[in-house]
Amino acid sequence: MLGNWLKTSILMAGIVVLFGTVGAALGGAGGMMIALLLAAAMNVYAYWFSDKAVLKMYNAREVDASSAPQFYNMVKELAQNAQLPMPKVYIIDEDQPNAFATGRDPEHAAVAATTGIMRILSERELRGVMAHELAHVKHRDTLISTISATIAGAISSIAQFGMLFAGGHDRERSVHPAVAILIMILAPIAAMLIQMAISRAREFEADRGGAEISGDPTALAAALKKIHDYAHQIPLETAEQHPETAQMMIINPLSGEGIKGLFSTHPQTQERIARLMAMA
Numbered sequence: 001m002l003g004n005w006l007k008t009s010i011l012m013a014g015i016v017v018l019f020g021t022v023g024a025a026l027g028g029a030g031g032m033m034i035a036l037l038l039a040a041a042m043n044v045y046a047y048w049f050s051d052k053a054v055l056k057m058y059n060a061r062e063v064d065a066s067s068a069p070q071f072y073n074m075v076k077e078l079a080q081n082a083q084l085p086m087p088k089v090y091i092i093d094e095d096q097p098n099a100f101a102t103g104r105d106p107e108h109a110a111v112a113a114t115t116g117i118m119r120i121l122s123e124r125e126l127r128g129v130m131a132h133e134l135a136h137v138k139h140r141d142t143l144i145s146t147i148s149a150t151i152a153g154a155i156s157s158i159a160q161f162g163m164l165f166a167g168g169h170d171r172e173r174s175v176h177p178a179v180a181i182l183i184m185i186l187a188p189i190a191a192m193l194i195q196m197a198i199s200r201a202r203e204f205e206a207d208r209g210g211a212e213i214s215g216d217p218t219a220l221a222a223a224l225k226k227i228h229d230y231a232h233q234i235p236l237e238t239a240e241q242h243p244e245t246a247q248m249m250i251i252n253p254l255s256g257e258g259i260k261g262l263f264s265t266h267p268q269t270q271e272r273i274a275r276l277m278a279m280a
Contacts, residue, residue, distance in 0.1 A: 022187050051102040051110060051142070054245060058238050060090035060112045071118065075111060075130055082134050082213045087111050096236040097121070097227045100248040101133040101142050109137040120230055121223055128210060128220030129227075132250055135209030141202050145248045207272050211279050221276040227251045228269040 065072045068091060075089050087103065090112035097117035103109035111133045118126060136142055207224075211217035231251050239246050239253040246254050252266045 018187065018190055047104055047143070051104065051108070054100075054102055054248065055090060055110060055112065057242060057245070058092050058094075058112070060092045063089050063091050070123075071113070071126075074123070074127055075134075078127065078131050078134050078213055081215075082131075082138050084134060084138055085109070087134070087137060091115060091118070094236055094238075096234040096253060097230050098236065098249045098251060098253050099129050099133055100145075100250065101136040102145070102248065103137065103142045105140060105143065106137050109142060111137070114236075116230070116234065117227065120226055124216065124219045125223035125226065128214050128216055129223050129250060131214035132206050132210030132220060134213055135206040136202070138209060138213075139202070139205060141206065144202070203267055204272065204275065207276055208279065211276055217276040217279040221273045221280075224251065224269055224273055224276075 063072055065076075068089070071091070072089050076086055079086050084106050087101070087106075087109035088111075090110055092112055092114045094114040095116040096114060097120050099111070099113040099117055101109060101111045111130060113126070113130070117129065121129065136145070207220060210220055214220065228251055231253055232255065235255060236253040239249070240255065243254055246252055247266070249266075251269065
């Protein structure tokens with residue numbers, strides 16, 4: 001658990017440094033102070049509220065044993081296998097097959113699955129997927145992913161303000177338009193690189209942990225193949241509009257077209273499948 005808290009601390013520090021660097025480049029010492037204060041506020045917000053923000057972004061609806069008994073009881077059984085508190089359970093009305101977990105710790109966790117994934121997977125395969133998501137909860141990866149998704153989006157937004165500082169009347173402190181444009185491009189990419197530095201190893205570990213929780217690595221392997229084959233044929237509009245959230249999903253939901261493809265933070269599906277089959 002110490003390792004995951006260290007990763008979270010590194011992520012937060014990297015975000016603060018990035019905010020400060022952008023602020024200093026655009027507005028000098030005053031801009032850096034404003035950016036650092038904004039970074040601190042965003043970190044606090046991300047820790048306490050980013051899970052709710054992501055669930056709202058995807059229009060996720062909470063379900064229980066009455067409204068979705070089969071799915072809810074599956075998650076309940078897996079949570080007991082993993083010795084975890086029962087998370088909140090959500091369904092997202094989207095055709096693309098995908099799933100994610102969120103929440104700052106196991107006591108405040110939530111798992112979500114799309115209607116598409118529930119439709120194309122067998123019960124056994126879906127069980128493997130939800131075990132993968134609960135492994136993220138058990139490893140406390142959800143704090144890392146929700147913070148990085150929230151803050152990466154904020155960095156993209158703050159970079160847009162670069163043009164406001166370009167070519168101002170104060171010649172000593174104004175930013176050349178070319179520099180501002182460069183910052184607007186590079187800041188979101190830097191945020192994406194911070195996400196990628198942590199995301200790949202995290203997915204492999206969740207695959208391994210999910211296979212142990214479900215006791216069925218071949219089911220998760222089969223699910224990953226199906227999801228991979230379907231996901232890139234069916235768009236997930238929310239993810240396309242907010243590519244910083246893509247790394248939360250079990251399979252990269254983006255179409256891969258244009259600059260959005262840079263946010264592909266997942267390992268190769270074939271390698272994930274091979275590792276799971278080796279476990280079996």
